[in-house]
Amino acid sequence: MSSSKKRRREPGPAGLHNIQVVDNEVSRVYSKLGRDAYTVAREHRAKLRSEGKYSESEALQYGEIDCAAFSRLLVGLELDSGASFLDIGSGSGKAVHVAASTGTFSKATGVEIVEDLHMMALKAKDEMEKTTITEIHFINDDCFNCEWHATVLFLPITCFTPEMVVCVCEKMKTVQKGCLILCTSTLTPLDDDSLCGATSLKRLSKTRIRYGKGTMEFTVYEKIS
Numbered sequence: 428m429s430s431s432k433k434r435r436r437e438p439g440p441a442g443l444h445n446i447q448v449v450d451n452e453v454s455r456v457y458s459k460l461g462r463d464a465y466t467v468a469r470e471h472r473a474k475l476r477s478e479g480k481y482s483e484s485e486a487l488q489y490g491e492i493d494c495a496a497f498s499r500l501l502v503g504l505e506l507d508s509g510a511s512f513l514d515i516g517s518g519s520g521k522a523v524h525v526a527a528s529t530g531t532f533s534k535a536t537g538v539e540i541v542e543d544l545h546m547m548a549l550k551a552k553d554e555m556e557k558t559t560i561t562e563i564h565f566i567n568d569d570c571f572n573c574e575w576h577a578t579v580l581f582l583p584i585t586c587f588t589p590e591m592v593v594c595v596c597e598k599m600k601t602v603q604k605g606c607l608i609l610c611t612s613t614l615t616p617l618d619d620d621s622l623c624g625a626t627s628l629k630r631l632s633k634t635r636i637r638y639g640k641g642t643m644e645f646t647v648y649e650k651i652s
């Protein structure tokens with residue numbers, strides 16, 4: 428286990444209070460953006476399909492964290508100070524802003540390929556930065572072009588195509604030992620076990636929490652070699 432984290436415990440009363448504050452603040456900022464990320468993503472995919480780019484469109488399915496549930500999950504990791512967070516496919520940036528607002532991370536970064544979603548994240552960042560000392564960064568690029576270097580790596584892999592999951596497994600070999608990986612469940616032929624086996628990951632926990640308009644199973648792995 429990396430020295431930058433302890434094992435997980437349920438958040439205490441202070442943590443629970445913080446979760447409510449984070450939820451309120453992120454929801455307030457996003458309600459002022461005047462755009463809904465699901466609509467932005469849907470319009471972008473429709474445009475790609477109208478141009479005949481069907482496989483590109485398939486790779487850009489959208490879903491978004493529930494702020495309170497995700498905040499609770501992050502606080503429950505009980506990380507030491509100085510930890511960093513990286514969201515692979517950050518959409519409108521909500522998960523990054525939740526991570527930044529928990530006070531758990533010194534740096535929170537999101538990588539998103541769709542420019543309109545990236546722009547939403549930047550707009551929200553202008554507001555969110557007023558209430559957190561966490562460094563916040565957004566990168567508009569293909570996540571497979573970036574280094575996956577963080578204490579906590581968030582992989583919303585459920586929306587990825589099977590081809591992307593193969594790339595994730597390959598990329599996972601470059602992730603540093605001790606990194607914690609938060610992974611949403613995958614409906615692709617590569618299930619959690621093959622992801623685990625292919626990439627030296629140890630499964631630490633599985634929890635079903637609110638996500639998008641329903642619930643989602645989140646698995647926490649640790650990179651062990």
Ligand SMILES: C[S@@+](CC[C@H](N)C(=O)[O-])C[C@H]1O[C@@H](n2cnc3c(N)ncnc32)[C@H](O)[C@@H]1O
Pocket residue numbers: 486487488489490491492514515516517518519520521522538539540541544568569570571583586
């Ligand atoms: C399920 S959404 C997750 C949004 C956010 N992480 C959350 O959970 O709230 C997945 C995001 O990954 C983005 N994406 C898909 N392929 C990508 C790629 N190759 N590089 C960067 N982002 C990508 C999609 O555009 C989409 O916004």
